[in-house]
Amino acid sequence: MTAIPAPRGFAAAAPHPAKLETVLPPFGAREIPQQPTLELERLYRKQRLAAGYRLFGRYGFDMGGAGHITARDPELTDHFWVNPLGVHFSRIKVSDLMLVSHEGEIVQPPARTPARLNRAAFAIHSQLHEARPDVVAAAHSHSLYGKAWSALGRLLDPLTQDSAAFYDDHALFEEFSGVVLDTSEGQKIAKALGPKKAVILQNHGILTVGQSVEAAVWRYLAFENACQAQLLAQAAGPTKPMPPEVAKHTASQVGTELGGIYAFQPYWDIVTEEEPDLFD
Numbered sequence: 001m002t003a004i005p006a007p008r009g010f011a012a013a014a015p016h017p018a019k020l021e022t023v024l025p026p027f028g029a030r031e032i033p034q035q036p037t038l039e040l041e042r043l044y045r046k047q048r049l050a051a052g053y054r055l056f057g058r059y060g061f062d063m064g065g066a067g068h069i070t071a072r073d074p075e076l077t078d079h080f081w082v083n084p085l086g087v088h089f090s091r092i093k094v095s096d097l098m099l100v101s102h103e104g105e106i107v108q109p110p111a112r113t114p115a116r117l118n119r120a121a122f123a124i125h126s127q128l129h130e131a132r133p134d135v136v137a138a139a140h141s142h143s144l145y146g147k148a149w150s151a152l153g154r155l156l157d158p159l160t161q162d163s164a165a166f167y168d169d170h171a172l173f174e175e176f177s178g179v180v181l182d183t184s185e186g187q188k189i190a191k192a193l194g195p196k197k198a199v200i201l202q203n204h205g206i207l208t209v210g211q212s213v214e215a216a217v218w219r220y221l222a223f224e225n226a227c228q229a230q231l232l233a234q235a236a237g238p239t240k241p242m243p244p245e246v247a248k249h250t251a252s253q254v255g256t257e258l259g260g261i262y263a264f265q266p267y268w269d270i271v272t273e274e275e276p277d278l279f280d
Contacts, residue, residue, distance in 0.1 A: 016276040018094075020044045022214075022265055025258055032136075032211050032257060034074075041074040043094075045136070046081055048213035048264075050094045050278045053083055054271045055217060056141060057090030061224075067141025067205075068121035069220075071213050072129055078102045080129055085116040093280045102126045120180045127186030128193065128209065135209045137216035146206035149227035153202045156226055158247035159239055163226035165255035167247040170198040170223070197255070198223050214268070215260030222263070 020043060023033045035041040049071045061067055065088070070080040081097045083089070098115055099108035104122050109115035128138050149156070155172055158164040173192035180186060189207070193199040197219055198208045206223050210216035233239045242250070272278065 016272070016279045018043075018047075018279045019272060019276070020047055022261075022268065024262065024265065027258075029258060032261070038075045045071040045074065045213050046094050046097050047279060048217070048268070049081055049097060049137070050092050051268055051271050052137075052139065052213060052217035053089040053092035054275055054278055055221070055267055056139075057088060057092075058271070059143070059221070059224075061141040061143040061220075062089045063142040066120075067143075068118055068125065069137065069139040069213075069217065070121065070125040070129070071137045072135070073099060076101075076107075077133075078130070079107060080125060082118070082121050082125065084110045084113050085118040085121075087113050093278050095280055100126075102130055123180045123183050123186040124189055124207075125186070127183055127190045131187070131190035132193070132195075132209065134211055135216075136211050137213040138207065138209045139216045139220040140201075140205065140207040141220070142205045143220075143224045145228035145231060146200075146224045147204070148231060150200050150202050150204055150206065155200065156230055157239065157241040158244075158250070159230055159233055159241055160226070161250055161254060162222060163229060164242065164247045164250035165219075165222060165259075166198055166226060167251040167255075169196050169251060169255060170200065171196050172200050172202060173204075174202045176201065176203040210260055211257045212261055214264035215257050218260040218264040218267070221267075 025033050035044050052069045068082055070082045073079045079099050079101050081099055083092050084098055087096055095111035096113055098106055098110045101107055106115045125138055156163055158167045171192050173189050175188060200206055208216055208219035208223055210219055
């Protein structure tokens with residue numbers, strides 16, 4: 001078969017030498033794929049984390065620098081990687097990420113920016129990672145529709161196939177008391193989340209978790225979209241949620257961890273091709 005030449009004036013983009021490609025698990029697999037060494041697994045998570053920030057920047061989830069995504073270190077499991085405060089999400093690179101212990105110590109600072117830790121990020125994520133050893137990544141921001149939905153103080157209904165992914169698998173945290181600056185508040189959020197994949201922080205926003213960075217970031221995009229869809233549907237008139245048995249079945253089809261990895265992949269492909277500097 002003859003290869004089709006690239007259009008004149010265009011050249012295929014060379015892959016970034018540091019980029020670790022995704023190893024997608026086969027459909028029906030139960031285990032999250034891992035890199036062969038801890039060093040490669042660390043780099044793998046950090047690259048997806050940087051890409052997650054770039055996606056948050058693209059989607060406008062960057063209200064005043066609020067929000068944070070974290071990834072547990074595969075070796076120092078009581079440490080997590082997070083962005084430094086004050087760097088726009090759309091500019092985050094792998095070298096900007098810093099390693100933080102559950103005591104709040106910056107163990108590895110960013111390479112090119114001041115090592116400023118977002119106190120809210122530490123207060124929330126340190127407690128989530130401690131309470132949920134299964135969680136590799138957590139994502140939170142003050143995105144518009146998640147924030148608007150949080151003001152209603154209620155869970156989402158299974159109105160669509162996409163929102164059914166969160167059926168009976170998201171929680172509501174009702175005790176808003178201001179900016180989260182104390183780990184005791186993070187403990188309360190972790191308790192409200194329990195074993196579920198997402199939590200609505202009343203009067204605040206939304207938060208998602210996953211057993212991979214990909215799943216946590218994809219779930220945030222999907223949860224925000226579900227909030228938007230329900231707000232639009234309710235504004236148009238009475239809604240018709242799907243029956244519980246249908247919602248439960250649909251959740252088992254579209255709400256899995258590995259499904260989140262597959263759903264994240266097209267976003268990864270686009271952002272890494274268009275913004276390869278994130279690997280620097």
